[in-house]
Amino acid sequence: MSTGQLDPTPEASDPGPNPPPTGRTATLWAQLRPIVLRLHFYAGILIGPFLLIAAVTGLLYTLTPQLEKIVHHHELTVDRVGAQTIPLGDQVAAARAAHPEGTITQVRPPIAADGTTRVVLAVDDVPTDYGRTVFVDPYTGQVRGALTTYGEWLPVRAWIDELHRNLHLGAVGRNYSELAASWLWVVALGGLVLWIARLRQRRQSARRLVVPDRSKRGRARTVSWHGAVGVWIIAALLLLSVTGLTWSRYAGETISELRTALSWTTPSVDTTLSGQSADPGAHDHHGSPAPAVTDEVIEEGVGIDGVDAAARAAGLQPPMEIVPPAGEDEAWTVAEGKRDWPTRYDSVAVDPETGEVVDRLDFADWPLMAKMTNWTIDTHMGILFGLANQIVLALTAIGLISVIVRGYRMWWLRRPTRAGGMSVGPTPTRGALVRMPVWAAVIVVLLAVVVGWFVPLLGVSLAGFVAVDVLVGLLDRRRRPAPPPGAAAAATATAPERGDLTEAGEERR
Amino acid sequence: MIADPALRWITTALFVFAGGYCAFRVVRPGPAVVRIDHGLHLVMCVAMVAMAWPWGVGVPPVPQAVFFAAATVWFLAVAAGHVGHGPRDGHRLDLLICGYHALMMAAMVWMVAVMAGWLPGGAAHVHTGGQAGTAGMGMPGMDMPGMDMGSGHGEHAAGPASPAWITALTLALTVLFAAAAVVWLYRFFAHQQQHLVVSGSRRSGGRAPDAGSAPVSMSAAPMLPVALACEVAMAAGMAIMLAVMI
Numbered sequence: 001m002s003t004g005q006l007d008p009t010p011e012a013s014d015p016g017p018n019p020p021p022t023g024r025t026a027t028l029w030a031q032l033r034p035i036v037l038r039l040h041f042y043a044g045i046l047i048g049p050f051l052l053i054a055a056v057t058g059l060l061y062t063l064t065p066q067l068e069k070i071v072h073h074h075e076l077t078v079d080r081v082g083a084q085t086i087p088l089g090d091q092v093a094a095a096r097a098a099h100p101e102g103t104i105t106q107v108r109p110p111i112a113a114d115g116t117t118r119v120v121l122a123v124d125d126v127p128t129d130y131g132r133t134v135f136v137d138p139y140t141g142q143v144r145g146a147l148t149t150y151g152e153w154l155p156v157r158a159w160i161d162e163l164h165r166n167l168h169l170g171a172v173g174r175n176y177s178e179l180a181a182s183w184l185w186v187v188a189l190g191g192l193v194l195w196i197a198r199l200r201q202r203r204q205s206a207r208r209l210v211v212p213d214r215s216k217r218g219r220a221r222t223v224s225w226h227g228a229v230g231v232w233i234i235a236a237l238l239l240l241s242v243t244g245l246t247w248s249r250y251a252g253e254t255i256s257e258l259r260t261a262l263s264w265t266t267p268s269v270d271t272t273l274s275g276q277s278a279d280p281g282a283h284d285h286h287g288s289p290a291p292a293v294t295d296e297v298i299e300e301g302v303g304i305d306g307v308d309a310a311a312r313a314a315g316l317q318p319p320m321e322i323v324p325p326a327g328e329d330e331a332w333t334v335a336e337g338k339r340d341w342p343t344r345y346d347s348v349a350v351d352p353e354t355g356e357v358v359d360r361l362d363f364a365d366w367p368l369m370a371k372m373t374n375w376t377i378d379t380h381m382g383i384l385f386g387l388a389n390q391i392v393l394a395l396t397a398i399g400l401i402s403v404i405v406r407g408y409r410m411w412w413l414r415r416p417t418r419a420g421g422m423s424v425g426p427t428p429t430r431g432a433l434v435r436m437p438v439w440a441a442v443i444v445v446l447l448a449v450v451v452g453w454f455v456p457l458l459g460v461s462l463a464g465f466v467a468v469d470v471l472v473g474l475l476d477r478r479r480r481p482a483p484p485p486g487a488a489a490a491a492t493a494t495a496p497e498r499g500d501l502t503e504a505g506e507e508r509r
Numbered sequence: 510m511i512a513d514p515a516l517r518w519i520t521t522a523l524f525v526f527a528g529g530y531c532a533f534r535v536v537r538p539g540p541a542v543v544r545i546d547h548g549l550h551l552v553m554c555v556a557m558v559a560m561a562w563p564w565g566v567g568v569p570p571v572p573q574a575v576f577f578a579a580a581t582v583w584f585l586a587v588a589a590g591h592v593g594h595g596p597r598d599g600h601r602l603d604l605l606i607c608g609y610h611a612l613m614m615a616a617m618v619w620m621v622a623v624m625a626g627w628l629p630g631g632a633a634h635v636h637t638g639g640q641a642g643t644a645g646m647g648m649p650g651m652d653m654p655g656m657d658m659g660s661g662h663g664e665h666a667a668g669p670a671s672p673a674w675i676t677a678l679t680l681a682l683t684v685l686f687a688a689a690a691v692v693w694l695y696r697f698f699a700h701q702q703q704h705l706v707v708s709g710s711r712r713s714g715g716r717a718p719d720a721g722s723a724p725v726s727m728s729a730a731p732m733l734p735v736a737l738a739c740e741v742a743m744a745a746g747m748a749i750m751l752a753v754m755i
Contacts, residue, residue, distance in 0.1 A: 434701040441698040442691060456515060 028440070029197060034432035035444065040190035041428050043183050044407050050180040051187075052404050057164035058240075059397035062382050062390045064157040071156045075145040077114045082139030087305045088117070088322075092298050094141040095119035096136040104295065105131060105244040107304060107322045108152070108487065110138050120149070130158070152337075165247065174249045175457060181244030182251060182458035188230070188237045195227040217414040226406040233399040236392065243380040246373070250456040265370035269349040269359045271331040297324045302355035307332040310355045314348050331358050339383045345374065430473050511561045511753055523746035528554030530739040541709045542587065546610070549580040550743070553617055557746055560620070570625040577617035584611035609689065616682050616728040616747060623675060623754060630672035676755055683751040690744035 069076060085091075092107060095117075102123035110117050116135040123132045126148050133149040136142070150158035166173030199208050209325060210231050213224040245251040259265050298304050311334035323333040335347035345363035350356070363371070378384040382393045414425030433441050452459020511517040531554060534547035556573060559565030588607035591600040622628055671679075 436698075438695055438698045438702060442695050445694060446691070481554065 023072060028437070031436050032440065033194070033197065034435060036190050036193055038428040038432045040187055040194055041411075043187045043190070044404075045411065046465070047183040047187065047461075048407060050176050051184060052401060053167070054164065054177055054180040054244075055397045055400040055404070057167075059158065059401070060393055061157075061160050061164050062394040062397065064153075065382070065390065067160075068157045072147065072154045075147060075154070076116060076169050078116060078137045078139060078144070080139070081113050085138040086141050088308050089298055089304050090141055091117045091136045091138055092119050092295075092304060094143055095136050096295055098143040099132065099134050099146055101125075102132065104298065104324060106324075109308065109318050109320065109322070110317045118152075148253050163499055170248065178248035178250060178252075178457045179461060181241050181248055182455045183461070184241035184244070186458070188234050188241070191227070191230050192234055195230065198227070209248055212344050219410060222406050222409050222413065226403055226410060229399050229406075230403050233396045234405070236396040237400065239376060240380055240396070243376050245455065246377065248457075251454065251458075254454050254456075259369075259373070262369065264367055264373060265368060266368055266370050266374065269333060269335075269347045269361045271325065271333055271349045271359070272329065273331055273351060273358065274329045297352065301352040302350075304332075306355040307334060307350045307352070310334075310350045310357055311348055314357050314360065316346055316348060317344070322442075325352055336363075339378045340386050341384055343375070343384070344380070366491055430469065430476075455481065510563045510566055516749060516753065517561045520746050520749050521558050523742040523749075524554040524557045524561075527739045527742040527746070529557070530735055545583070546587070549583060549614065550610075552576065553580070553614065554743070556617065557750060560750065562622075565667075570621045570627075571750065574618050574621045574625075577614045577621065580614040581611050581618065584608075584614060606674060612685075612742070613747060616686070616751065619682065620750065620754065621677070623671070628672075628675055630675065679751055679754050683748050683755065686744045686748040686751060690741055693710075693737055693740040693744055697734060697741060700737060701734060 033485055088107065088109065092104065095465045096104075096119075099119075099121060102121040104119060105122045108118040108120070108121045117138045117140075119136060121134065126132060130150050133154075134146045135144045137144055147155055148158075149163065150157070153161055162168055165177055167176060169176075196209065200208075207473055208224070208228070210228055212228040213221065216224055245257050257267075302310070304322060304324075311322070312318065316334055316336050317338075318336075319338050320334055320336045323335070331348060331349035331351055333349055336344040338344035341361065345366070347361050348357045349359040351358050363470045375384055379389060380388040381395075385392075411425040433444060436444065445490050447458070448462060452462055528551050531547040531551035535544050535551060537544075556568070556577075559568050584607050588604050588611060591604040591607065630640060
């Protein structure tokens with residue numbers, strides 16, 4: 001079969017957005033295809049800009065680990081690696097001498113021999129959720145600088161991170177990334193199904209699923225690349241979509257509730273010394289703000305050096321964060337945070353008076369789904385598998401950008417070329433849902449309601465789209481000439497003669 | 510009131526849509542029976558919207574109960590008019606629909622009774638705290654057990670648990686109206702499909718119209734799909750409102 005036969009020019013015989021179901025193809029898929037296509041098309045067109053922004057900012061984000069090391073090299077590394085580090089308590093004291101403002105929230109000993117110790121402070125003169133990190137040379141006690149940080153992210157990564165999350169628009173800006181994450185899986189899965197069906201319908205080999213047909217020209221070539229590249233990146237897109245939703249404002253709440261209900265939340269050590277059980281969520285070191293303490297606690301009892309020694313004796317190693325006790329009858333928390341593979345998240349609670357480890361939580365004992373949550377989130381952030389992870393994410397972002405741009409190009413190429421003025425391609429025909437089997441239409445609506453409830457921005461945007469579409473359809477119908485009398489009469493004749501909610505009932509009124 | 514803001518807005522949207530249609534049918538010329546039917550549903554929609562919001566807890570329960578009890582009787586009386594007719598002229602379906610609407614009005618009475626703590630074993634729920642704007646405006650006996658009288662941020666008012674029989678009946682009504690919403694939805698799509706009319710394709714430009722690309726157009730009863738959608742909205746809204754009481 002020649003290329004021309006397989007994929008003729010769209011104007012001539014491409015079935016386009018909504019090919020008519022023929023007798024042979026009047027299968028369930030033939031009835032489902034219009035709605036899948038309509039969903040893929042409109043979601044692609046309307047959500048495409050948000051996805052494009054997320055892809056571009058995400059691509060930028062993949063560069064941040066290297067960028068951070070270059071931009072903040074002075075703060076992150078020492079000039080000369082000495083023979084012996086000074087006590088951690090002295091390092092903290094040096095940091096506080098230079099920056100007495102705020103309170104200490106955690107201390108992070110250096111990871112590498114040439115690294116600096118980070119003393120993180122909660123201060124008032126930084127944006128919400130940000131802190132000030134003071135970088136101390138562990139050999140000399142020299143303060144190498146202080147930066148405004150977001151968690152452990154230094155300014156350059158924090159800026160790009162925020163750009164990716166909310167475009168620096170605060171809570172309102174989060175809606176953009178939530179919309180993108182909410183629709184990404186819908187667009188991706190819909191596209192995959194359409195692509196497979198298209199190849200099957202045209203009896204093309206399975207190879208074409210992943211290998212673009214470079215022999216094609218024009219729109220057919222664009223479609224081939226759009227579909228094949230989409231398949232290359234679909235697994236990554238689904239992962240990014242799901243993990244992206246965990247950070248989202250509305251769907252994130254649902255996911256948090258689900259995680260809590262299923263005991264998938266990140267566990268934490270019990271820091272209570274009096275024997276009372278601690279609030280399970282009170283010391284979650286992955287997100288909730290660390291407690292504020294006075295500087296005296298650093299030297300009280302065994303001091304921070306004693307705590308550090310106890311944690312290391314218990315087998316913990318940097319990267320780790322040492323969190324002062326929240327108050328009296330509370331223990332220090334030392335938690336590993338090695339986020340690249342093999343990950344380490346063991347944590348201990350250390351008695352400030354005796355230096356005894358009073359509680360221990362090993363990563364091995366975490367619920368599987370809590371581990372999976374950490375792993376998938378760190379994969380999304382390009383951390384879990386280091387450079388390889390960053391490269392895969394960067395390629396995924398580039399692939400997504402190319403798929404989106406090609407999607408718009410496909411639409412553009414379908415525009416009427418003979419009409420004057422600006423014009424765009426045709427859209428899939430309205431009424432796809434109504435053409436489905438009734439039971440299938442009901443299931444689709446119920447599914448949309450359920451998904452819309454758990455992924456609210458998807459639900460709201462879908463409902464908004466449907467409302468606008470119905471209104472446009474009604475206006476469109478008013479503008480169109482009335483249907484042939486025979487057709488209307490035939491349709492009316494099939495209606496049962498019933499009461500209020502029947503054809504006859506309506507006609508009577 | 511419904512504590513969850515999203516659910517509150519969804520319920521409001523459903524009943525505003527349904528109420529809008531009912532209002533249209535009330536003012537549109539037609540048989541008195543039909544206008545009364547829709548008038549009763551309009552009041553029901555308004556009451557349901559009020560019930561969802563903090564300001565609605567101030568609506569006195571007794572007039573509501575009396576009104577919806579009367580509405581129940583009305584629909585039962587209309588249903589009785591269809592008893593004894595043969596199945597072929599559509600009376601059986603009318604009987605079913607009138608019976609269903611009577612049940613809907615009875616469910617309103619049920620909700621008001623549960624809210625007010627009138628049922629044996631049921632206790633009135635005192636308004637417990639909340640935002641400044643609503644503090645004090647709640648009437649004792651007007652708080653649904655599962656509905657929040659607080660600030661509307663997800664916290665639930667503390668109150669005595671309802672007896673099992675009240676919960677069971679509320680649950681049964683919830684399931685019933687949820688099922689009704691699905692049935693109405695099915696009827697909506699069945700009707701739409703029945704009335705697909707091929708009127709040519711806008712995008713085929715000169716090509717012969719075909720079934721696949723033709724726009725959908727409705728035949729001579731343009732308000733019927735709206736009526737069916739209205740039923741879907743009312744049934745779904747009732748199910749939500751009952752569900753939050755459980």
